[in-house]
Amino acid sequence: MQDFRYLYDVSTLSLNHEACIGCGMCEIVCPHGVFKVENKRAGIIDKNGCMECGACAKNCPPEAISVNPGVGCAAYIIQTWIIGKNGNSRGIAKCC
Amino acid sequence: MINNMKDDCCSANNEKGSYGKVSHLKPFASTPLMQNKKEEAACCGLPPGPECSKFARPGYELCGFVEDFIDTAAGPVPRIGTKLSAADHVMSVLARFGIGRDSYGIAPGIYCTGTPDADSPVLVTANYKLTFDALRKELASLSAWILVLDTRGINVWCAAGKSLFSTEEVIKRVKVSGLDKIVSHRELILPQLSATGVSAIDVKKGSGFKVIWGPIRANDIKNFLNAGKEADKSMRRVTFTVLERLILVPVELSFLVKPTFLILLGIFLLSGIGTDIFSLKDAWGRGLMVAFAYAAGIFAGTVFVPVVLPWIPGKAFSIKGAVTGIIAAFFVVMTLKNVANTWELTALFLCTTAVSSYLGMNFTGSTPYTSPSGVEKEMRKAIPVQALTGFASIVLWIGAAFIK
Numbered sequence: 404m405q406d407f408r409y410l411y412d413v414s415t416l417s418l419n420h421e422a423c424i425g426c427g428m429c430e431i432v433c434p435h436g437v438f439k440v441e442n443k444r445a446g447i448i449d450k451n452g453c454m455e456c457g458a459c460a461k462n463c464p465p466e467a468i469s470v471n472p473g474v475g476c477a478a479y480i481i482q483t484w485i486i487g488k489n490g491n492s493r494g495i496a497k498c499c
Numbered sequence: 500m501i502n503n504m505k506d507d508c509c510s511a512n513n514e515k516g517s518y519g520k521v522s523h524l525k526p527f528a529s530t531p532l533m534q535n536k537k538e539e540a541a542c543c544g545l546p547p548g549p550e551c552s553k554f555a556r557p558g559y560e561l562c563g564f565v566e567d568f569i570d571t572a573a574g575p576v577p578r579i580g581t582k583l584s585a586a587d588h589v590m591s592v593l594a595r596f597g598i599g600r601d602s603y604g605i606a607p608g609i610y611c612t613g614t615p616d617a618d619s620p621v622l623v624t625a626n627y628k629l630t631f632d633a634l635r636k637e638l639a640s641l642s643a644w645i646l647v648l649d650t651r652g653i654n655v656w657c658a659a660g661k662s663l664f665s666t667e668e669v670i671k672r673v674k675v676s677g678l679d680k681i682v683s684h685r686e687l688i689l690p691q692l693s694a695t696g697v698s699a700i701d702v703k704k705g706s707g708f709k710v711i712w713g714p715i716r717a718n719d720i721k722n723f724l725n726a727g728k729e730a731d732k733s734m735r736r737v738t739f740t741v742l743e744r745l746i747l748v749p750v751e752l753s754f755l756v757k758p759t760f761l762i763l764l765g766i767f768l769l770s771g772i773g774t775d776i777f778s779l780k781d782a783w784g785r786g787l788m789v790a791f792a793y794a795a796g797i798f799a800g801t802v803f804v805p806v807v808l809p810w811i812p813g814k815a816f817s818i819k820g821a822v823t824g825i826i827a828a829f830f831v832v833m834t835l836k837n838v839a840n841t842w843e844l845t846a847l848f849l850c851t852t853a854v855s856s857y858l859g860m861n862f863t864g865s866t867p868y869t870s871p872s873g874v875e876k877e878m879r880k881a882i883p884v885q886a887l888t889g890f891a892s893i894v895l896w897i898g899a900a901f902i903k
Contacts, residue, residue, distance in 0.1 A: 409870060410873035415872055432691060434867065
């Protein structure tokens, strides 16, 4: 996926090195190779490759990873602007 | 609609069905009556089809992909075929065009392939028929259990993103299906992309089953199992090949059908405005020019952008869409340069570019690498520009009618 790069310096991904136990789960579940475990600690080696899918944070046993997960879809985001993320009386934002 | 398609889908699972050896359906045997030509001529329609499968049950529909049922401690489990039928292919193509796509689900629960036993692996998947087909066609000569979740007929990754392919659903489906009675091990193989919605730790806590992250693509399943349930790096990375991009185009286009009717109505109405207040002749003649520019914008944003995606300059999709849009807009101007004046050509140019930029931006929702933070960032900048360009196009177009 190195051929496909999206906007840089936008990802909300962050990793608390102190809390990391080096289990390597993030390295397994990330579809973009954002993490690498070295010396029994995970590190972010390609933050700009992150698409904020949230798989790493969901599967981090010590909850050392935080990311604001979501769907990178223009149509969906427009709806959240209009009716809010959780929706109002007009219903919730529908994804594709 | 889907429920009527006997070969493709079932309205409920067949757990209440009897089970045993494969019942080979016998072709219709001609009765002595039918052999009498005179009698046959008196009958209406084609000869009747084969008799009902012995697995048929009132109120259920037998899925075309079910070969038979095997007996397990948790009841009969349908054994599925690994070859896709012509009907499967046809329905897949239709779904790719957005037809029947929203109701293309199969019944959740446990299925199997080959001759699985208590030690066979359990593959977990979504109940979108396209997903299920992509998996089962890779399972030839393999013996495995397949746990199909109720993801409301949505594929693995999207369902995970919508919290439908979720920790709770995995735990629930393991319990409902009685999987613990069927297998002696306590392992589930989940597609890697479901990790967005599933916490392996919580599944273990809630069901006693350990999650093993399988490969992203179903066609790696065999290699994954042969390698002792180990995925290499290539199995763990999403790809976005030209074929993977192209296959998304029809459904993207299908989303545009409805708004296009309204937009065309607007185009023809606005094109009729002029010195005669409203001219039907202009509405049609000038309207067709805008419709052409609009169609060029759709092509540039929805077809051109996905195909040449990695080679178009720019990272933002609105810019990629604008680039292909400008190319298409030049084509529009060259085509219409003898029938439209400079004001009109400028308006058409802007129209194609704005439409393409907007639709290019919309393609972010179909790629496997755009982050929501990035999409929102580019939208905040791009939408005002697109709107302004579109507005300028409309003003120029209506204004041109008065200058003429």
